[in-house]
Amino acid sequence: MPISRRRWFRWIAGPGVWAAGARGVEAGSEEATMEGLKEAAQQPVLDVSGLDSPVVIDSLRLLRSGRDFFVHVRSRNGAEGLAVTNSRATYLYPILNQLVIPHFLGKDARHLEEHLFGVYRYRSNYKLQGLALWCPVAWVEFAILDMLGRMVGRSLGQLLGTVVRRWVPFYVASGRRETTPEEEVEYLQQLVHQTGAHAVKFRVGGRMSRNADALPGRTERLIPLARRALGPRIDLHADANSSYDPPQAIRVGRLLEEVEAIYFEEPCPFDHLEETKRVADALRIPVAGGEQEYSQWRFRWTIANRGVDIVQPDLHYYGGLIRSTRVARMAAAMGMPTTVHISGGFGFVYMIHFASVTPDIGPYQEYKLGLERYRDWFDPPLEIREGALRVPSGPGVGIRQIEELIRDAKPVP
Template sequence: MTQTIDRRRFCKLSLGAGLLATAANPSSAPILAQNNSTSNATSSFGLHKASASPIKIRSIEVLRYGQDHFIRTTSTDGAIGICVTNGREYLFPLLKELVIPYFIGKDARDLEMLVDGVYRVNSNYKLAGLAFWNCVGWVDISLMDMLGHVANKSIGELLGGVKRREIPVYISSTRRDTTPEEEVDIVGKRMAETGSKAVKMKVGGRMSRNEDAAPGRSERLVALARKTFGDRVTIYMDANGSYDVPRGIEIGKMLEAHGVAIYEEPCPFDEYENTKQVTDALKITVAGGEQDTSLARFKWITSNHALDVVQPDINYHGGLIRTAQVAQMAATANLGIAPHNPKTGAREAHLLQFASWAP
């Protein structure tokens, strides 16, 4: 049963070291398999350094405060880790029945092996995909937080060392129901309020098979945004998988003509060869990967340079460990990484921790 905790008790439980301590040869073969195993993905992050003794997991609970839900992990010695979920309460039965039981009684220092083991146990691999890995991600984040409390280290330090304490940010609009004039006005006001010098807006219609949100909206929006904001503002555009290859390239060249810096998800996210064709045809930086949960597919993407920047979502992809493995793949291929996270407030704490370490 989901439990409710009061605000004062939640703050006492959550304000600790873990979350808050610090702001090969490419193959062109078709993608045929989905291997989610972490066992051969990367070298160890050395989580046993967090403690000389085992950190046994006693309980993993789902808590609620208002409209927010949290995963609280407790060790047999009383150490606590917290993850603020990204919503999706409809996944809680999957979390409670298939994910949480596997972790109980295990040593949290073995997290790298555990996120592999929960995929294989009881044929959970038959459920591989965003819904399953999102549940694992919540547990992974809470366990990393708990390890941080025990070791008195930030998650960035646990992963291998803090490389940065500041990151550039942009404001993002998720709307397609506005006219170009309305959108530029709304975004412009937010930029003035925040001082942001970069913005991301939407083109296309979201998995829309070349249909725009409104006829001509994308072309008009891009041109108006550049004219209004000038050359000192960095502009990104997200298509959310709206296009096939010819239209994706056509839109990409239009974005290039207006000096847009990043073109996100031109083709449906699982059309990897099509995405690579678009990337190969353009000079603009092409990004994507927020919906992907397969390490093997990320390996294909990075080895074949199907994208210039990979964007795994830390929740969707199964947590910090698996996302860190994607970061290592990207670094090996000399690609960028910018994890997807549309949330704000405490829900972005794990992203900031990851960014402090990311290669």
């Protein structure tokens, strides 16, 4: 008997996911569903209990130390917090310094959720939209959350809700397309050996390539070869990065079904919502998407219409942990997991905090290496054990000593 899409998804996600989904938005008219999701997203996220007095933001600065960029925040009463940006700070710093930071100065950090909407309106920032606006907003949010967490002795996850896990299973991701199938499989084996991961992700297609493959025949050879080489105990994920139209995406999806891959990410151009839904409806394997999305309303449409099976806001690109939590709440209301996409570098640390507090995250979260670089910033140090990352237990993001990290850092004007 053919495996239905829902039965396939139940198999990979486990019974708890579907039990949670049963308590979500009642089936009914599209209007009722959309309103229910809107209500789920509008509930307060940030827990500021214990902060009885205003926490007025006195300064926000972008700093650089070597290849690391930091956003440092200080309140008028001397509390401080730190965020680590992604690499896009190298060219988005004017937006951060001119259009984002000024909005937050002098404001009470306890009302951060209101300020996230306010910065959207500030100086018509809504006209920017997209990654260029929301990355800088995320960096400021991360820094403020770190400061608030340090003030009350709670982790980022504890500021956002109830921590439900202390270890987060991950897949290790390859970002390469220039490799032959044989070279790629060898590299995936190295990643598994290096990290102890129980799952991997590889790239298929040519990336925004209108059906062209990165190398002739690479995808068709790589998918079965990965299963043969890695064996049945390593779970597979594939990311097309917007490579295909629906017919080709469905053909590639069938190949992934044959090897029992966990999910198929971004098969069609990321803003082709209806085409992605066509693919998701045609396949048994779950389809994931959302890393390029910046609109809560388009996420709401995608969730309400089951345009994907797994929702993937990027914690930087989408504007931070609070906005991403709202997406996760909408997804949970419809029985769908939220497996966030991450930027490289320090991004996995924000991911594991998000995963610590989000009930339904799917089987694995993304990891692109980096633990060795950041391990000793934390006390206790970051750790991998049996294919899972330990969630930092310190206050805020968990960085041990802010002063040590920024001692030699220079302001970026």
